[in-house]
Amino acid sequence: MSPRLRKYLRRHARSYVIGFLLGTASAVLLMLGPLVLRLAVDAIAAGAALSSLLRYAAVLVALNLAVWILRYYWRMHILGVSRVIEYEIRNDYFAHLQRLHVGFFQHTRTGDLMTRAVSDLSTVQRFIGPGIMHFTSTLVLTAIAAGFMLAIDLTLTLYILVVLPLVSLTFIVLGPLIHRQYESVQEQFSVISAQAQENFSGIRVVKAFAQEPHETEAFAVLNREYIRRNLAVIKTDGALWPLMSFFLGLAAVVLLWQGGQAVIAGRITLGQFVQFIGYLGQLAWPMVALGWVVNLMQRGLASMKRLDEIFMQRPRIVDPAGAQALPAPRGEVEFRRVGFSYNGSQVLSGIDLHVPAGTTVAIVGPTGSGKSTLVNLIPRLFEPTEGSVLVDGVDVRRYRITDLRRCIGMVPQDTFMFSASLGENIAYGLEAPDAPRIQKAAEIARLAPDVADFPHGYDTVVGERGVTLSGGQKQRAAIARAVARDPSILILDDALSSVDTDTEEEILRQLRGVMATRTAIIISHRISTVRHADQIIVLDNGKIVQRGTHETLLAGGGLYADLYQKQLLEEELEATDLDAPVR
Ligand SMILES: Nc1ncnc2c1ncn2[C@@H]1O[C@H](COP(=O)(O)OP(=O)(O)OP(=O)(O)O)[C@@H](O)[C@H]1O
Ligand SMILES: [Mg+2]
Known part of the structure; x- marks a missing residue:
């Protein structure tokens, strides 16, 4: 990871840690849900009274309420801090550009500098906000769910833990491709911005030489290339999501097949089976998110690299060590x-x-x-x-x-x-x-x-x-x-x-x-x-x-x-x- 980005993250480590703790607490409560469901189902099987069912329902509602509140503060902390870091990077970026020498601006297109400040920076923000948030959350959720599942049945857990990661894996395998495609989209966007920006600055020349049709056509060519690259991303994306749904479905089938047998054989209770299905449901989104997050991270790091390229430019004209003041200049x-x-x-x-x-x-x-x-x-x-x-x-x-x-x-x-x-x-x-x-x-x-x-x-x-x-x-x-x-x-x-x-x-x-x-x-x-x-x-x-x-x-x-x-x-x-x- 870029040392510069690490520096910003370290500066806000406290918020991340608090966010992480809140997220973990909410994950634990969330994972208690299927357990309550199991107790309820087993109680029904044993011929429980309606009043005890209501008690279970009330506990479930209370759990969800608590999860809701914890998740609210979890998101506020991590998403909030990512916005603060975005703000800091944007300020630093501008201040850095102000320090650079005139020569730098002569061979850098303004539109390109703008794209980095706008588009790349927001990609970085998505990485350090939602990216980090969902990444840690998926790890914690999976660990807790795995713990609960193991306590019930080892074989069934192994089946689930083999099939479910296929969902994330799809994203991780196709990720590098999407990543490359995305980078080329980003590059083309820079080119388009630069072109438009230069055109507007020189609009008088464009008009005076009646070059509007030519400029419009030149822009359309660039824009066509942009959509071509974007469509390539969509093609890969399009293959990706259905494939993940397929694996989720597969996990459900495996669970039904193996779990059903276990229930029939009396190895686990019906309630425990329901509990398992509950975990599968709870883990589906985090598994999808994990793949998506890996992709977010790749994009975020690529964008940070593009920002770093600018940050790495050293101003050539700077104050010397022990600079001399010029209090009363004569003007020679x-x-x-x-x-x-x-x-x-x-x-x-x-x-x-x-x-x-x-x-x-x-x-x-x-x-x-x-x-x-x-x-x-x-x-x-x-x-x-x-x-x-x-x-x-x-x-x-x-x-x-x-x-x-x-x-x-x-x-x-x-x-x-x-x-x-x-x-x-x-x-x-x-x-x-x-x-x-x-x-x-x-x-x-x-x-x-x-x-x-x-x-x-x-x-x-x-x-x-x-x-x-x-x-x-x-x-x-x-x-x-x-x-x-x-x-x-x-x-x-x-x-x-x-x-x-x-x-x-x-x-x-x-x-x-x-x-x-x-x-x-x-x-x-x-x-x-x-x-x-x-x-x-x-x-x-x-x-x-x-x-x-x-x-x-x-x-x-x-x-x-x-x-x-x-x-x-x-x-x-x-x-x-x-x-x-x-x-
Ligand atoms: N930023 C630059 N990068 C590369 N070459 C440059 C740059 N600026 C000027 N030059 C070149 O340096 C030479 C001198 O340019 P300069 O602008 O100093 O001329 P000038 O005497 O001021 O001309 P004018 O009377 O037209 O203003 C020219 O050949 C020009 O092409
Ligand atoms: Mg001159």
Whole structure:
């Protein structure tokens, strides 16, 4: 069994033990039933009075009442504790995923993570709840019944104990097959969830490219495979249950045949025979359950294994031993001979860059040149494969991660909004959100004028991923979110690409005001965004190919000067286009 699961079970051992004791007590009382029946039958045979029969009936009712109450608390204890463990595992699973590094999520499908959290976890719960409950109960019931039966007749008991387990055995033999089939059902379900989830996230693209029929068909194919696998399970299942009934019937026949003879021969009384039939009845369900439970356990363990696969992932980016605090960050950033590769493909190499505290550096370069990768190294979203990144002169790997990230305000290239209010989105990184701070940030990001037009102002809910905002509004909301934290280092990754040049200029002017004493790292494809930076670096193919100020770079020629000329030309063309008469 998974050591992790064992740990949860051990933590709740007390509830299980109490449940087990209650279950055992109820089993003993339950098994007294056939005994009372026997006494009654023997009394009838001996010509008992009606009043004594009523007494037996009353005892039977009392017994059943007691069993009912005991079983109620038995189920409450074991099923209840299984729900508590399910709850704990779900919390731990989520917390664990939160700790994992960004890289993990890039090669794991969200739908798959969801399936494990929902479907696999509930399979585990069925194992540690009903599974364990019925398993222990069957063992106890069989042991007690066997004791009572042995006290009556050895041969008859042996017959029963040979035939009855065939019922469980059916399940145990077919179990591994069902188990394999079930696993493949589960896998397919993961695939379906992942597919649906991705489809809904990308619904705009699906619609824009009129891919609904294609997506529907692709989904139907997956779903068909799912039902095919499910039907395979049903086929095995279908063979299973009738076979078990057959064995139960067989046990009854054997009992009738052998027991009947014993009664005729006078070896046992009619009452004892009835008592035997009683045990057969009482044991029928537990025997069926035993097989079912073995199957539940197999499924539960398989599902726990799938959860363990995720739990076993170690976060790659963690606090170092003796992590350093960063109480008063200045905001100096330095790259020393930094190289980086994603799974072996080199993206950055030999990056040397010094950004003194309070200055602005701009990064330009062709698409795919490694700009986003470069800035992702500063908050340790990824880790350099060579060299080191320093903040305030200390390797970022030596800081407490929360301290490091707290001093950085980052606007990623693809902005993300949560399905919450605009205000909550802006205040996302704040420990104590307050309205003035949110407003101030929105003003700096030039979002405030737009907010004034929103129906509920800052309380306007922006929809999943912020779908109800325009691209430019989303970008400005993301800038406001970064600025609201009052960061020592502000990183804008192409964060002004969706706003017009006038708004851009306004935002940059505002930013220069608040960021006068802070460090800014700005990635852009537009010369207008970067020209005022203290330092501009040009990245090409993962290497810094040029560096300087706007003026020196222009004078030097090369990539930057080319880019400038091209954009100048475009602007002129646009201008002449506007002036041209409409044909
Ligand atoms: N998660 C990833 N896994 C593997 N390769 C990646 C990953 N992210 C980026 N890359 C690759 O790394 C290179 C640099 O990507 P990066 O996003 O840093 O470029 P960029 O300069 O920001 O481009 P753009 O201007 O288009 O935003 C690209 O070749 C890209 O394909
Ligand atoms: Mg990028």
